[in-house]
Amino acid sequence: xxxxxxxxxxxxxxxxxxxxxxxxxxxxxxxxxxxxxxxxxxxxxxxxxxxxxxxxxxxxxxxxxxxxxxxxxxxxxxxxxxxxxxxxxxxxxxxxxxxxxxxxxxxxxxxxxxxxxxxxxxxxxxxxxxxxxxxxxxxxxxxxxxxxxxxxxxxxxxxxxxxxxxxxxxxxxxxxxxxxxxxxxxxxxxxxxxxxxxxxxxxxxxxxxxxxxxxxxxxxxxxxxxxxxxxxxxxxxxxxxxxxxxxxxxxxxxxxxxxxxxxxxxxxxxxxxxxxxxxxxxxxxxxxxxxxxxxxxxxxxxxxxxxxxxxxxxxxxxxxxxxxxxxxxxxxxxxxxxxxxxxxxxxxxxxxxxxxxxxxxxxxxxxxxxxxxxxxxxxxxxxxxxxxxxxxxxxxxxxxxxxxxxxxxxxxxxxxxxxxx
Amino acid sequence: xxxxxxxxxxxxxxxxxxxxxxxxxxxxxxxxxxxxxxxxxxxxxxxxxxxxxxxxxxxxxxxxxx
Ligand SMILES: Cc1cc2nc3c(=O)[nH]c(=O)nc-3n(C[C@H](O)[C@H](O)[C@H](O)COP(=O)(O)O)c2cc1C
Ligand code: SF4
Ligand code: SF4
Numbered sequence: 001x002x003x004x005x006x007x008x009x010x011x012x013x014x015x016x017x018x019x020x021x022x023x024x025x026x027x028x029x030x031x032x033x034x035x036x037x038x039x040x041x042x043x044x045x046x047x048x049x050x051x052x053x054x055x056x057x058x059x060x061x062x063x064x065x066x067x068x069x070x071x072x073x074x075x076x077x078x079x080x081x082x083x084x085x086x087x088x089x090x091x092x093x094x095x096x097x098x099x100x101x102x103x104x105x106x107x108x109x110x111x112x113x114x115x116x117x118x119x120x121x122x123x124x125x126x127x128x129x130x131x132x133x134x135x136x137x138x139x140x141x142x143x144x145x146x147x148x149x150x151x152x153x154x155x156x157x158x159x160x161x162x163x164x165x166x167x168x169x170x171x172x173x174x175x176x177x178x179x180x181x182x183x184x185x186x187x188x189x190x191x192x193x194x195x196x197x198x199x200x201x202x203x204x205x206x207x208x209x210x211x212x213x214x215x216x217x218x219x220x221x222x223x224x225x226x227x228x229x230x231x232x233x234x235x236x237x238x239x240x241x242x243x244x245x246x247x248x249x250x251x252x253x254x255x256x257x258x259x260x261x262x263x264x265x266x267x268x269x270x271x272x273x274x275x276x277x278x279x280x281x282x283x284x285x286x287x288x289x290x291x292x293x294x295x296x297x298x299x300x301x302x303x304x305x306x307x308x309x310x311x312x313x314x315x316x317x318x319x320x321x322x323x324x325x326x327x328x329x330x331x332x333x334x335x336x337x338x339x340x341x342x343x344x345x346x347x348x349x350x351x352x353x354x355x356x357x358x359x360x361x362x363x364x365x366x367x368x369x370x371x372x373x374x375x376x377x378x379x380x381x382x383x384x385x386x387x388x389x390x391x392x393x394x395x396x397x398x399x400x401x402x403x404x405x406x407x408x409x410x411x412x413x414x415x416x417x418x419x420x421x
Numbered sequence: 422x423x424x425x426x427x428x429x430x431x432x433x434x435x436x437x438x439x440x441x442x443x444x445x446x447x448x449x450x451x452x453x454x455x456x457x458x459x460x461x462x463x464x465x466x467x468x469x470x471x472x473x474x475x476x477x478x479x480x481x482x483x484x485x486x487x
Contacts, residue, residue: 181487368432
């Protein structure tokens with residue numbers, strides 16, 4: 001087994017980071033560090049044994065998607081397509097951009113190995129407009145001579161990275177999600193069976209294909225093995241990207257916290273608020289009881305109002321709805337408006353029905369769109385109403401316990417959180 | 422024994438005509454905005470014919486049997 005030389009500096013686990021070098025690796029440095037790209041022999045079985053799941057949010061087992069796309073290609077007789085999803089539409093997440101900046105060759109290795117494994121002859125890598133990633137990626141590709149990867153910038157919006165939106169855009173369409181029958185794995189780019197994987201997933205795949213499942217499992221918990229990239233938000237500092245072993249206590253991930261914490265956001269804007277006690281739990285969906293999403297974590301200081309913070313995010317999420325699906329189009333703006341009322345004691349006092357409305361509309365949008373945007377939004381709403389229930393009661397009798405109005409989470413078009421100014 | 426057919430809505434196409442709720446009232450009702458609330462469990466055999474008709478009659482073909 002090749003051992004990966006460890007860069008100096010802070011690491012969260014003895015064997016980490018695996019994916020994130022401290023400075024960008026060109027092809028020579030990449031090959032010196034990781035060795036040559038591995039072939040596809042036994043890849044699916046290795047991925048199954050490793051237990052690698054998707055890092056783009058849904059944590060779907062990677063080997064099953066590879067097999068499904070290959071099977072769909074076999075059935076239809078069409079050559080499949082492989083897509084690396086580096087869109088990272090979520091404003092609070094920076095891990096994919098960081099990875100693409102520091103280790104572009106690891107992502108390209110993973111993309112090409114996955115493409116080869118399913119028999120694809122076309123490979124795409126998509127990033128967001130304005131991310132500034134294209135020049136570096138072009139330079140990385142130029143170093144690789146014969147390797148062909150189509151680089152594309154997608155419109156800067158939350159939904160652009162949803163798999164059917166992305167494959168639609170790559171096919172010359174509008175870049176909005178579509179009815180998921182047939183699914184992307186059967187009909188994606190240009191109508192061909194298409195594998196869409198997050199760029200971190202592909203970087204992880206590049207390492208599993210080199211070092212094997214046993215090595216992969218030397219980090220992380222048995223049920224959710226390996227490492228994952230996280231974007232960690234604490235008040236007053238710029239967000240930080242870490243590679244953490246799953247199973248790392250959250251408190252260790254956050255590091256020294258400047259002020260007492262009242263709640264933790266796990267899984268980003270489609271994620272869940274948890275009470276501060278979650279700081280003493282481990283980074284694993286099984287331990288936290290909620291999905292980890294794409295690894296966005298935020299610690300809300302005790303002096304902030306969790307309802308105000310959530311209302312800002314919900315307003316953004318409602319504006320980002322593509323407005324294609326009736327329940328989402330009607331429900332998300334109503335939910336966002338009702339939540340904004342709840343966040344304002346002045347307005348909450350005179351509106352005793354807000355909580356009932358929020359519960360009913362949440363039920364009416366859940367599962368009733370062609371993409372999971374409404375479902376993720378409802379997850380955030382429900383967790384906020386649970387974790388900030390006492391605050392909601394306070395608002396409904398006219399006062400707010402928050403004393404510091406500075407925003408924590410970044411929302412485009414809103415004032416930037418203090419750490420970013 | 423139920424069939425393995427289920428009703429689904431292509432939400433990008435549905436324009437809240439509400440016709441489907443008239444044709445299949447035991448499986449489709451309308452929400453407060455006029456959009457169908459569809460029972461998504463497998464259809465019993467006796468409902469299949471009318472479900473097909475409701476799908477075919479949706480003015481924008483948004484109701485799917487799959
Ligand atoms: C609204 C929405 C936005 C999404 N945005 C992204 C994104 O920016 N990047 C990403 O990798 N996956 C995103 N996803 C998930 C993709 O649809 C898809 O599941 C993922 O790219 C598959 O890769 P993975 O299995 O490696 O995670 C999004 C999903 C939804 C519902
Ligand atoms: S569910 Fe909402 S966000 Fe998703 S495609 Fe439909 S309207 Fe757009
Ligand atoms: S008939 Fe078609 S358009 Fe009308 S509500 Fe039903 S599914 Fe929607």
